[in-house]
Amino acid sequence: MKKLISIVIPAHNEEENIVVIVSRIEQVFDALSYNYEIIVVDDGGSDGTLNVVQQIAANDPRVFYIELSRNFGHQSALKAGLDRAHGDCVISLDADLQHPPELFVEMIQKWEEGYDVVYTRREEDPTLPASKRKTSRYFYQLLNALSETEIEQGTADFRLMDAKVVQIFRGFTENDLFIRGMVKWLGFKQFAIDYMPSKRFAGASKYNLRKMRKLAVQGVTSLSVKPLHMAVYLGFFISCLSLLYIPYVIYAYFFTKHVNGWASIIVTVAFFGGLQLVILGIIGIYIGKMFMQGKNRPTYIIRSTNIK
Numbered sequence: 001m002k003k004l005i006s007i008v009i010p011a012h013n014e015e016e017n018i019v020v021i022v023s024r025i026e027q028v029f030d031a032l033s034y035n036y037e038i039i040v041v042d043d044g045g046s047d048g049t050l051n052v053v054q055q056i057a058a059n060d061p062r063v064f065y066i067e068l069s070r071n072f073g074h075q076s077a078l079k080a081g082l083d084r085a086h087g088d089c090v091i092s093l094d095a096d097l098q099h100p101p102e103l104f105v106e107m108i109q110k111w112e113e114g115y116d117v118v119y120t121r122r123e124e125d126p127t128l129p130a131s132k133r134k135t136s137r138y139f140y141q142l143l144n145a146l147s148e149t150e151i152e153q154g155t156a157d158f159r160l161m162d163a164k165v166v167q168i169f170r171g172f173t174e175n176d177l178f179i180r181g182m183v184k185w186l187g188f189k190q191f192a193i194d195y196m197p198s199k200r201f202a203g204a205s206k207y208n209l210r211k212m213r214k215l216a217v218q219g220v221t222s223l224s225v226k227p228l229h230m231a232v233y234l235g236f237f238i239s240c241l242s243l244l245y246i247p248y249v250i251y252a253y254f255f256t257k258h259v260n261g262w263a264s265i266i267v268t269v270a271f272f273g274g275l276q277l278v279i280l281g282i283i284g285i286y287i288g289k290m291f292m293q294g295k296n297r298p299t300y301i302i303r304s305t306n307i308k
């Protein structure tokens with residue numbers, strides 16, 4: 001009996017890419033002796049992505065679609081696919097062909113060698129605009145500086161997971177998803193493969209600066225409470241500084257010709273005002289997360305699917 005490999009592809013307005021990626025995947029599997037299924041998750045797009053997948057699925061029993069009820073975002077769409085995959089392992093990749101399906105061969109080989117998670121590291125693409133490369137580098141630096149789970153530069157959601165890992169992942173009830181961090185946190189035997197990303201085949205990137213910032217904040221705050229600790233340290237440090245300042249003020253009061261301290265009052269008020277707002281904001285983010293989690297809503301809602 002051949003093993004079954006599930007391929008999960010979150011897609012948001014990717015109609016021109018679907019046919020190409022499905023045929024590239026088919027080509028890869030032509031040379032391998034595995035059964036496979038392709039699950040495309042239509043993440044509430046406005047173009048013909050779903051139509052295209054449904055047409056392919058009508059003629060190919062290995063192709064499935066999951067239509068979400070609206071745009072839930074990349075991470076939730078990916079979770080929807082992982083939740084429904086049947087395979088002995090699951091490979092996730094982007095719909096835009098930046099993640100070359102040809103890498104499956106090596107990933108599957110490592111899985112057969114006994115690794116539970118085979119993730120990929122994107123090498124820096126020299127043709128990418130400098131701004132995108134920089135933001136991506138800062139993203140990982142910030143993430144690692146602010147959290148305990150080390151995430152290597154260039155790891156995206158292009159990875160293979162053994163069914164037992166997927167099974168455990170499904171049991172997570174957190175609705176604030178940062179899947180690459182969660183998978184790293186899970187442990188198991190993990191292996192990294194480096195690859196050179198291709199260019200987006202068609203359409204435009206859905207990650208603008210705002211979405212990337214959101215993912216960065218989400219990444220840090222869903223992985224760790226380190227920012228809270230740092231807020232405490234910072235507060236402590238500032239308090240110590242002010243303690244040093246008080247003797248000076250007393251000394252100045254008695255022994256120097258002191259002017260009315262307008263400037264220093266303004267400076268301290270402004271400084272502490274800002275600091276308090278920052279720290280309140282950090283606390284607020286975490287309380288917000290508890291609020292969202294407390295509502296216990298699903299991370300995605302399926303409108304239709306042909307998966308049984």
Ligand code: UDP
Binds near residue numbers: 009077094096207
């Ligand atoms: N995506 C999604 N929902 C969204 C945004 C993106 O399912 O709200 C999918 C998108 O179709 C693609 C993948 O997530 O398959 C990565 O997105 P994109 O290529 O736009 O990101 P980039 O590669 O530019 O970081």
Ligand code: MG
Binds near residue numbers: 094096098200205
């Ligand atoms: Mg992309």
